Amino acid sequence: MSDFKRAGEIEGLAIDPTNSDLLVLANRGTRVDRGMPIGFYEGYTKEIHELYIYKKVK
Numbered sequence: 001m002s003d004f005k006r007a008g009e010i011e012g013l014a015i016d017p018t019n020s021d022l023l024v025l026a027n028r029g030t031r032v033d034r035g036m037p038i039g040f041y042e043g044y045t046k047e048i049h050e051l052y053i054y055k056k057v058k
Contacts, residue, residue: 003052011049022054 008028011047029044030037040046 004050008048016053017032022056024052024054026050026052 004026006028008026009032010024010025012025014023015021026049027051028037029040030047031039031041037047049055
């Protein structure tokens with residue numbers, strides 16, 4: 001997963017039932033304290049959501 005643009009958190013993982021691809025939802029930019037968003041890290045004005053798709057290796 002070296003193609004992630006910047007550090008953040010992985011929000012979710014799923015397997016696409018149609019083709020067995022791995023789907024990864026990653027978020028970055030929001031500061032979280034005890035599970036609650038409390039603002040943004042320096043350089044961010046909103047949370048960034050990114051979806052990564054990895055093909056199944058046979």
